[in-house]
Amino acid sequence: MRLIFMGTPDFSVPALHALHEAGHEIVAVYTQPPRPAGRGKALRASPVHQAAEALGIAVRHPVSLRKNTDEWAVFAAFDADAAIVAAYGLILPQVMLDAPRLGCLNIHASLLPRWRGASPIQSAILAGDTESGVTIMQMEAGLDTGPMLLRGAVPITAETTATSLHDALSALGGKLVVQALAEHPAAVPQPANGVTYAEKLTREDGRINWQESACAIDRRIRALTPWPGTFTVLEDGMVLKIGGAVPLPDYKHTARPGTVLDDALTVACGTGAVRLTRLQKPGRGMIEADAFLRGHPLPAGTYLPSQQAEAPDTSPAP
Numbered sequence: 659m660r661l662i663f664m665g666t667p668d669f670s671v672p673a674l675h676a677l678h679e680a681g682h683e684i685v686a687v688y689t690q691p692p693r694p695a696g697r698g699k700a701l702r703a704s705p706v707h708q709a710a711e712a713l714g715i716a717v718r719h720p721v722s723l724r725k726n727t728d729e730w731a732v733f734a735a736f737d738a739d740a741a742i743v744a745a746y747g748l749i750l751p752q753v754m755l756d757a758p759r760l761g762c763l764n765i766h767a768s769l770l771p772r773w774r775g776a777s778p779i780q781s782a783i784l785a786g787d788t789e790s791g792v793t794i795m796q797m798e799a800g801l802d803t804g805p806m807l808l809r810g811a812v813p814i815t816a817e818t819t820a821t822s823l824h825d826a827l828s829a830l831g832g833k834l835v836v837q838a839l840a841e842h843p844a845a846v847p848q849p850a851n852g853v854t855y856a857e858k859l860t861r862e863d864g865r866i867n868w869q870e871s872a873c874a875i876d877r878r879i880r881a882l883t884p885w886p887g888t889f890t891v892l893e894d895g896m897v898l899k900i901g902g903a904v905p906l907p908d909y910k911h912t913a914r915p916g917t918v919l920d921d922a923l924t925v926a927c928g929t930g931a932v933r934l935t936r937l938q939k940p941g942r943g944m945i946e947a948d949a950f951l952r953g954h955p956l957p958a959g960t961y962l963p964s965q966q967a968e969a970p971d972t973s974p975a976p
Contacts, residue, residue: 659739659839662758663715664688665706669828670744673765674709676832677742682839684715685736690747691719723748733757742835743797755797762797763838765831767824769793769809771853774802779823781856782814783881786873789813790823792831794838796845801855805845807838819880864888866900867964868916872930876905879932890916890962898962901936901944918960923947925962 687710695702738758744765768778769791782790791811798804889899909931917926923934938944
């Protein structure tokens with residue numbers, strides 16, 4: 659088939675490669691424009707942009723598609739059978755949704771209708787879902803509301819992180835979209851029941867509230883690492899980023915939530931406790947807890963308040 663591919667982050671790259679390896683003619687790739695990155699803030703092309711160039715595919719990166727009639731005309735002139743969209747980052751106007759012969763198919767990282775929206779991977783872990791997955795969806799004007807062509811599930815375990823789930827769903831998305839193009843499954847409307855929305859994440863979502871249970875705090879750390887990152891604050895106001903923890907839901911204590919309980923960085927939660935395993939001070943790299951404690955002891959009795967403080971700087975969302 660003649661395809662247009664539209665995507666930006668790492669998540670989208672396996673689907674691009676899968677379509678190319680399946681023998682489809684990818685006539686153009688659309689992606690977000692290069693952005694400043696790194697210490698020098700030099701412009702950096704998106705992962706999809708880099709992958710498309712390596713495959714010798716023409717790349718377009720308009721800043722906006724809204725009222726961009728010139729780009730609409732270019733898009734239509736490709737005379738594509740379908741456009742495949744995977745975390746592109748721009749809203750497609752109806753004129754573009756209608757341009758390809760078979761319309762536009764979206765690779766969405768959830769089992770729709772659960773977790774429509776911007777952060778389905780993180781939201782599934784945060785909520786304690788036991789599975790996530792990928793839905794291949796026929797796009798329409800609504801936010802992830804279109805009829806479904808294929809779905810595939812991936813389990814979420816107590817060890818699942820945003821990174822591991824991202825990678826599993828990314829690979830599954832490439833497999834399913836190739837299957838959908840080969841088999842032409844009938845589109846099925848999404849059920850009216852079970853609709854949930856995954857809001858766009860902010861740095862403040864990563865603030866640890868020690869009043870929560872050990873299991874909820876563990877899910878937050880696993881869901882929001884590396885983006886936007888989870889953090890707490892010390893009594894002196896230092897923001898401390900948390901990169902890993904072990905939940906101890908049955909740990910019995912009478913301490914105020916946020917209190918360090920021992921010399922191994924076990925912290926009291928609303929119920930149970932968590933043992934912090936990876937930490938990062940401002941301006942430093944993420945390190946193991948024992949190495950952190952050698953340079954910055956946090957003895958038993960130290961209190962980590964759940965108070966307002968400036969969230970740590972992190973790299974842009976993937």
